[in-house]
Amino acid sequence: MLSVRPVLPSLLRSLPSILSRHKSHIDKSSVPRLDQADLQEKVTLGSGPGGQAVNKTANAVFLKHLPTGLWVKCHQTRSVEMNRKIAKQLLVIKLDNLVNGENSVENQKKTNEKIKLERKKEKTRLKYEQRKLESLKEQSEGQDGEIS
C-alpha cells in the first residue's frame, strides 16, 4: 500500500504568506526632488551665434547634479525640450537609486517583479504537485481500493 504524505496541505498553509506580499503599490514618497539651483545643464549646440544663424541636428542634453556629481546625457529625441524633460526624469531615477537604495522606485519595481515571478513559479509547482498527488491516488485506489 502506498503511503501518501500530506504534501498538499502544508503547501496550502504557506501560500498566504507568499500571497500577502502581493502589492503593486509603489511608495513614491521619498523620491528626491531636483532643485534647479543644484543643476548644471549643457546643450550640445556648439559655440557660435546660435538661433537662426545656425542649423545643427545635434541636440544632446547633458545634465549634472552638482551636490552628488551624478550626471546624465540624453539624445533620445530630435527635440531639445523633450531631451531636457527626459534628462531630468533620468537624473531623478539615478538620484533616487543613490539616496534610497533598495527603496527607490526603480528597485521597488524590481522587487515586485521578483515577487510576481516567485508567485508564478509557486503556482506552477503547486499545480504539478497536485497532479502528481491525484495520479498517485488513482494508482493506489486501483490497487486495493483504499486510501491511506
Added chain:
Amino acid sequence: MSFLMSRALARLVCGHHRHSVLSVRTCSTQTPDSSTHPTLSQVLDNVTSQLSAAQVPEPALSAQYLLSCCLLPQADLHSARPVLAQDWRQAPAQHLSPAQATTLHRLVQCRLARMPVQYILGNWDFHNITIQVRPPVFIPRPETEQLVDLVLSSLPPPVPGQHLHLLEVGPGSGAVSLAILSARQDLLVTCVERSQAAVELTRDNTSLLGLVDRLEVVQGKVEPGAQLEGLHEEYHLVFSNPPYILRKDLMALEPEISLYEDLRALDGGAKGLDVILPIIELAGEKLPKGGLLMLEVDPCHPHILPTKLESLDTSMVVDRVVEDFTGKERFMVLRKT
C-alpha cells in the same frame, strides 16, 4: 541666384516631396558598389568617412540619420514618421538590400550637396510635435522651442467654453503655433505669412496634426503702413520668430542655410530690426492694454531695441529679456501700455 539654383538642385538630386524621383543614373555620380555586401555598421562608417572627407558638418550624426532613413519602407519616406538616428542599431550585422543601397546613395548625394538633414528626411521634431519640412521653408531651430513655453506660461488658466485668440507673425512651417495649439485645447491662432511656400507648408502641417479648426493662415507681409486683411480686431497675445539676422552676418551663413533656406526668413536688414519694428507696431494695434508680444531676437537686440522704440509711435514697452539654454539673450517680451 543661389536660391533658385538650390531649389533646382533639390529637385534633381533628392526628388523631394511633390517632385518625381529621378533614377540614380541621371546623377553625375558613381553607382553604389554592391559586390562587397557590407554590414550596416560598415555602411555607417563608410558614409561617415565620405561626409567627413567632403567637410560636411556633423558627418557621424548625418550618416546615422541617412542610414535610418533608407531603412524605412519606401512609403514612409517624406511622411511625418520620425526618423531617429538609432533605428539601425537594432541589427548592426544586417545588410542593405539593393533598393535600400540605392536610396542611401541618393540621400548621401543630397548631404554632400549640403542639403540640411531635416530637408532630406522630410520631417523633424519640434517641442511636443513632429512636422513636415521642405525647402525653401525655414527649418525650426531648437532655441525656438523655448518660445512655445514662454507663450504657454504667460497664458491664464483655461476657462471652459472660452477661447483665447493668439496671433503669430511668420509661422514658416507652422511649428510654433502648432506646438502651442497641441498643448492647449482652448486656443485659436491666426498666422500671417508672406511666403506662399510657407503658407502651404503651414496649412499642410495643420492638416497633418488635425488642427485645421484652430489655426488660420493669412498671406501677407508685415511692413510699415501695411493694411493686412483677414485679421481680427484684437488678439490676447502676439508672438513671432521674425527674420532677425543682421545683414553683415548673412554672408557668413553656412551653405545648409544660404543654399536651401529662404533668406527672407533670416534677413533682418542692417540692424536686424527691419521686420521686428513693424511687428511691434502691429502688436500695438492688436493687443489690449497689458497685452504681451513675445519675440525671438538676435542677442544684440535687447541692447539696441529700447532706443529704437522711443522713435516709434507705439505704446509697446520692453517688459523683460529671457535667455535661451545656451545663456544668450534670445527672447524679448514687450507689453502694451
